[in-house]
Amino acid sequence: MLETDRIQLHKLVEEALPELDMMIGWTESCDPLQTTPVFIRDAKLISKLTLGPFCSQNLAGYLVKPPALESVPKDAKPIGICVKGCDSRSLVALIQEKFISRDRVRIFGIPCRGTIDWRKVAQRVGLSDVKSATVEDDFLVIDASGTTHRIGLEDVLARKCLGCRYPNPIIQDVLVGQVATPRSSSLETTYRDVDALDNKPIEERLAFWQSELDRCIRCYACRNACPLCVCQDKCIAETREPRWLTQRVGLPEKFLFHFIHAMHLAGRCTGCGECERVCPMDIPVTLIKEKLNKIMEEMLGYSAGLDPDGVPPLLTFNPGETEI
Amino acid sequence: MAVKIFIATDRLDSVLEKLSTKIDLWIPALLKDDKSGPTGFVPYEPGKAVAFDRQTTMSLKKVLLPQVETLLRFEYRKEPEGAINSTLAVEDRREARPTLVFGARPCDVRALTTLDRVFSNGPYVDPYYTERRKNTLFATLVCRQTDAKCFCSSVGGGPADMEGSHLRIVRTDDGYIVEALTKEAQSLLDNLGDAPDASREKQAAEIVEEVSRRRVGDLDTEGSAEAFRKRFEQTDYWVQMVSQCLSCGVCTYVCPTCYCFSITDEAENLKGERLRSWDSCMFYHYTLEASGHNPRPTKLERYRNRVGHKFSYIPERYEGLLGCCGCGRCIRSCPVSIDIRQVVGHLKENTNE
Amino acid sequence: MNNNPYLPELATIQEIITETGNIRTLRITLNDKDRMERFTFRPGQVGQISVFGTGESTFVINSPPTRKDYLQFSVMKAGEVTSRIHQLNAGDQVGLRAPLGNGFGFDEMKGHDILFVGGGIGMAPLRTLLLYMIDNRADYGDITVIYGARSPKDMCYTYEFEEWRAGGVNLILTVDAEFPGWKERVGFVPTVLSEVAPSPNNRIAVVCGPPIMIKFVLFGLTELGFEDQQIITTLEKRMKCGIGICGRCNAGSKYVCLDGPVFSYDQIRAMGGEL
Numbered sequence: 001m002l003e004t005d006r007i008q009l010h011k012l013v014e015e016a017l018p019e020l021d022m023m024i025g026w027t028e029s030c031d032p033l034q035t036t037p038v039f040i041r042d043a044k045l046i047s048k049l050t051l052g053p054f055c056s057q058n059l060a061g062y063l064v065k066p067p068a069l070e071s072v073p074k075d076a077k078p079i080g081i082c083v084k085g086c087d088s089r090s091l092v093a094l095i096q097e098k099f100i101s102r103d104r105v106r107i108f109g110i111p112c113r114g115t116i117d118w119r120k121v122a123q124r125v126g127l128s129d130v131k132s133a134t135v136e137d138d139f140l141v142i143d144a145s146g147t148t149h150r151i152g153l154e155d156v157l158a159r160k161c162l163g164c165r166y167p168n169p170i171i172q173d174v175l176v177g178q179v180a181t182p183r184s185s186s187l188e189t190t191y192r193d194v195d196a197l198d199n200k201p202i203e204e205r206l207a208f209w210q211s212e213l214d215r216c217i218r219c220y221a222c223r224n225a226c227p228l229c230v231c232q233d234k235c236i237a238e239t240r241e242p243r244w245l246t247q248r249v250g251l252p253e254k255f256l257f258h259f260i261h262a263m264h265l266a267g268r269c270t271g272c273g274e275c276e277r278v279c280p281m282d283i284p285v286t287l288i289k290e291k292l293n294k295i296m297e298e299m300l301g302y303s304a305g306l307d308p309d310g311v312p313p314l315l316t317f318n319p320g321e322t323e324i
Numbered sequence: 325m326a327v328k329i330f331i332a333t334d335r336l337d338s339v340l341e342k343l344s345t346k347i348d349l350w351i352p353a354l355l356k357d358d359k360s361g362p363t364g365f366v367p368y369e370p371g372k373a374v375a376f377d378r379q380t381t382m383s384l385k386k387v388l389l390p391q392v393e394t395l396l397r398f399e400y401r402k403e404p405e406g407a408i409n410s411t412l413a414v415e416d417r418r419e420a421r422p423t424l425v426f427g428a429r430p431c432d433v434r435a436l437t438t439l440d441r442v443f444s445n446g447p448y449v450d451p452y453y454t455e456r457r458k459n460t461l462f463a464t465l466v467c468r469q470t471d472a473k474c475f476c477s478s479v480g481g482g483p484a485d486m487e488g489s490h491l492r493i494v495r496t497d498d499g500y501i502v503e504a505l506t507k508e509a510q511s512l513l514d515n516l517g518d519a520p521d522a523s524r525e526k527q528a529a530e531i532v533e534e535v536s537r538r539r540v541g542d543l544d545t546e547g548s549a550e551a552f553r554k555r556f557e558q559t560d561y562w563v564q565m566v567s568q569c570l571s572c573g574v575c576t577y578v579c580p581t582c583y584c585f586s587i588t589d590e591a592e593n594l595k596g597e598r599l600r601s602w603d604s605c606m607f608y609h610y611t612l613e614a615s616g617h618n619p620r621p622t623k624l625e626r627y628r629n630r631v632g633h634k635f636s637y638i639p640e641r642y643e644g645l646l647g648c649c650g651c652g653r654c655i656r657s658c659p660v661s662i663d664i665r666q667v668v669g670h671l672k673e674n675t676n677e
Numbered sequence: 678m679n680n681n682p683y684l685p686e687l688a689t690i691q692e693i694i695t696e697t698g699n700i701r702t703l704r705i706t707l708n709d710k711d712r713m714e715r716f717t718f719r720p721g722q723v724g725q726i727s728v729f730g731t732g733e734s735t736f737v738i739n740s741p742p743t744r745k746d747y748l749q750f751s752v753m754k755a756g757e758v759t760s761r762i763h764q765l766n767a768g769d770q771v772g773l774r775a776p777l778g779n780g781f782g783f784d785e786m787k788g789h790d791i792l793f794v795g796g797g798i799g800m801a802p803l804r805t806l807l808l809y810m811i812d813n814r815a816d817y818g819d820i821t822v823i824y825g826a827r828s829p830k831d832m833c834y835t836y837e838f839e840e841w842r843a844g845g846v847n848l849i850l851t852v853d854a855e856f857p858g859w860k861e862r863v864g865f866v867p868t869v870l871s872e873v874a875p876s877p878n879n880r881i882a883v884v885c886g887p888p889i890m891i892k893f894v895l896f897g898l899t900e901l902g903f904e905d906q907q908i909i910t911t912l913e914k915r916m917k918c919g920i921g922i923c924g925r926c927n928a929g930s931k932y933v934c935l936d937g938p939v940f941s942y943d944q945i946r947a948m949g950g951e952l
């Protein structure tokens with residue numbers, strides 16, 4: 001099925017490329033368990049495009065981060081982009097906030113059956129040499145150090161995927177492949193990890209975050225990978241005036257940095273999980289934002305990245321308001 | 325004095341505990357309660373699980389170059405009543421204690437040849453690094469867990485390379501054979517265990533012999549410095565190779581030969597410290613000047629600089645020495661799977677395209 | 678210097694001169710009298726001035742080694758450290774790491790005619806070499822200085838111009854636009870350069886100023902027939918350690934802090950790397 005979808009994608013992109021400035025998609029990398037983003041202008045490269053459970057990267061951020069789009073004149077042709085369900089929500093959020101206009105992008109929507117978390121694969125097959133990885137029905141078949149492993153896909157999906165309510169793109173120009181069935185349809189399933197943590201005594205929760213964030217090396221990969229962290233080079237975590245953070249690597253600095261990230265994403269985070277996926281220290285940082293997302297949904301009935309015409313609650317502002 | 329000892333697998337912890345009474349001991353350990361989770365070098369504590377089964381996520385550079393350290397302390401002292409000005413006292417305090425890193429890998433120790441040139445070989449000598457370096461010994465594993473991202477043999481090293489190491493660790497079926505390679509390391513082994521018996525010794529010798537013959541990686545770095553200079557202005561090349569880079573800096577933080585640092589002052593009232601901390605050439609702020617001019621404004625120039633630094637600038641400055649030890653960490657940890665071997669490997673292809 | 682190259686020596690600000698709206702000149706002496714007496718440097722070398730609690734920044738020592746009552750620095754307000762320096766007063770304590778960098782090849786320039794082209798704060802590095810040459814006037818041929826600023830109010834060292842002229846310097850001053858009472862030239866530095874048109878024969882040009890000025894001056898000098906190796910300039914890069922270790926200030930394989938800041942134009946061309 002994947003192969004059919006891939007062929008369909010190639011065909012669609014081939015047809016569209018003359019009208020596009022460039023196509024952003026995924027291609028195979030040196031790691032059989034992960035793809036790498038690819039930017040295509042030359043039709044010869046279209047055959048390299050791939051899709052499927054190894055396409056973990058969220059490509060939406062490239063639209064707003066230099067120099068991918070900035071180098072493109074405003075009147076240029078639209079940019080083609082592959083999005084999974086979750087990625088499409090990031091795109092919607094960026095459109096909502098006017099970082100990109102809808103007509104500048106040609107969206108190739110890809111219904112998603114979940115993406116693979118290489119760390120979970122490593123837990124099962126060890127970190128030995130993975131020579132090849134393929135998907136056969138609901139199994140991941142891995143050839144590692146001469147042994148073939150068959151692992152249930154469900155066991156190695158990214159955490160965010162297990163609670164995913166929107167595997168199908170929210171917006172698209174064309175759809176590639178068959179519509180997928182959501183894994184979750186309830187807040188309980190989506191926020192099961194938040195609830196599990198919330199049910200623990202406060203001391204345990206504090207200890208949990210202390211031990212997790214203790215590993216943070218403040219490389220800021222979580223921030224740079226976040227499609228909605230649009231301040232990027234102007235991030236207040238790095239400015240000296242005002243100076244919120246020192247270069248020290250103590251827990252207070254790490255907590256503050258992550259609270260800055262989370263607060264600036266409140267009501268904007270779509271739960272795409274990039275921040276957690278990219279963390280070299282395997283810190284579940286999306287969980288912090290999930291907690292805020294849950295509050296947003298419960299208090300304000302708002303979930304980010306679902307309506308291109310919507311306005312995130314914390315960006316609404318009433319000039320006549322008396323209490324501010 | 326003991327030259328070679330055998331440590332049975334189940335005795336490792338008690339031997340390390342004993343060792344730690346002789347010298348400050350660092351070991352590779354799990355940083356998370358997950359056997360395949362992130363690993364790094366940490367000061368030894370009894371019972372701490374040693375992660376010998378694979379290369380650590382974080383390199384050992386922090387033993388010599390901590391992520392943050394105090395360079396100076398300063399204090400303004402108010403003069404007695406009447407005087408207008410305060411006086412200033414500045415001091416640098418350094419302490420380098422004898423240290424042993426037990427369970428380093430050949431690539432990590434080799435990486436220090438780069439750091440040594442930068443920090444210790446002048447014209448200015450960095451006393452913080454240099455004093456720690458002089459006081460640190462390395463017990464290095466003969467490496468048998470190479471993976472698809474390692475390429476140490478391509479850059480002058482190899483999985484059994486013991487250059488710069490003081491002790492060699494060979495993992496055998498039922499334990500470890502630790503051999504002192506230098507005089508200063510011998511006394512460390514005293515009373516830690518018995519000499520290995522003949523059959524174990526034979527097994528160890530075979531392992532060393534077999535691993536020494538392995539060639540890990542097939543990157544050809546010959547001529548990459550010149551090729552880089554030719555490619556420098558070819559924006560298309562860099563667009564093609566690294567457009568997906570996130571400028572996240574992970575590659576530089578995990579890299580054992582990346583050493584760029586920042587210096588910042590932190591003060592409260594009249595007292596404070598001058599800190600040195602890891603920085604990354606992948607960050608925008610790194611080269612941003614006060615005027616707003618930035619010589620490396622986008623990820624393309626920044627990634628190009630990282631490649632240039634390791635494969636062209638350092639070799640040019642330091643008699644051909646490469647600034648990469650082939651550990652593969654930057655490849656393993658890059659969230660968008662950028663492979664420095666490809667970027668360097670393709671430098672030489674059709675340079676005139 | 679002591680054996681820790683990161684450890685600044687303590688120094689006291691003796692005098693502060695307000696040059697322009699955003700440039701101040703500090704005259705400082707090392708607190709250690711012996712060190713101050715033995716302190717030597719080459720024109721063009723720099724110092725890292727510390728205001729503890731804020732940080733360190735790089736400034737050229739713009740007094741010449743022939744005049745050692747104090748070390749002079751001119752500081753343009755640009756960001757964090759420079760703003761803090763502007764709040765300091767005479768008598769205040771700072772830290773100094775100096776001398777750093779290569780400096781000008783003033784010996785090789787002996788016997789040559791010299792052309793200085795400076796713009797704005799770029800006059801600071803030229804001043805040290807200029808005064809050194811005035812103090813060793815017989816060693817050098819014609820000395821012509823073209824110094825430009827936006828307006829007369831943006832010009833540094835105005836109080837010294839008479840002394841420079843008396844020292845045998847052909848001083849040509851220019852401002853960008855007419856200004857009441859201004860009797861010297863009007864026009865951008867590159868334009869004035871082509872008007873003055875100094876001969877490239879046996880002459881070395883030393884250029885310093887904002888990047889855009891440098892760009893057009895280099896162009897103008899080439900037009901006049903100057904070869905790349907006859908043109909000397911100083912490069913600016915963000916710096917931290919100042920001693921070739923932190924890796925920040927590289928252009929290609931050269932560190933501006935250690936191998937520079939003074940480079941000839943042909944060296945810059947050969948160097949590659951981002952400027």
Ligand SMILES: Cc1cc2nc3c(=O)[nH]c(=O)nc-3n(C[C@H](O)[C@H](O)[C@H](O)COP(=O)(O)OP(=O)(O)OC[C@H]3O[C@@H](n4cnc5c(N)ncnc54)[C@H](O)[C@@H]3O)c2cc1C
Nearest residue numbers: 613614734735736737752753756757758759914915916938
């Ligand atoms: C060789 C050399 C000589 C210089 N000589 C002079 C001079 O004589 N007079 C003068 O006014 N200025 C000079 N500068 C520029 C001066 O160093 C910067 O303007 C100053 O560092 C800005 O510091 P800041 O803290 O105010 O700016 P911020 O933007 O707040 O910078 C923070 C830190 O970044 C670094 N930094 C930022 N911009 C620069 C820069 N352009 N160059 C070097 N480091 C920078 C410094 O470490 C600084 O402390 C010189 C620069 C160089 C490289």
Ligand code: SF4
Nearest residue numbers: 216217219220222279
């Ligand atoms: S990516 Fe991970 S280690 Fe890096 S700053 Fe974010 S949480 Fe910390």
Ligand code: SF4
Nearest residue numbers: 226269272273274275
């Ligand atoms: S904070 Fe994390 S989960 Fe939320 S949008 Fe950003 S990267 Fe995605």
Ligand code: SF4
Nearest residue numbers: 569570572573575658
């Ligand atoms: S780790 Fe990868 S994405 Fe991040 S800065 Fe390095 S090359 Fe770029």
Ligand code: SF4
Nearest residue numbers: 579648649651652654
């Ligand atoms: S550049 Fe990559 S492979 Fe080379 S030493 Fe650094 S982390 Fe290892």
Ligand code: FES
Nearest residue numbers: 917919923924934
């Ligand atoms: S300023 Fe650190 S290397 Fe030049």
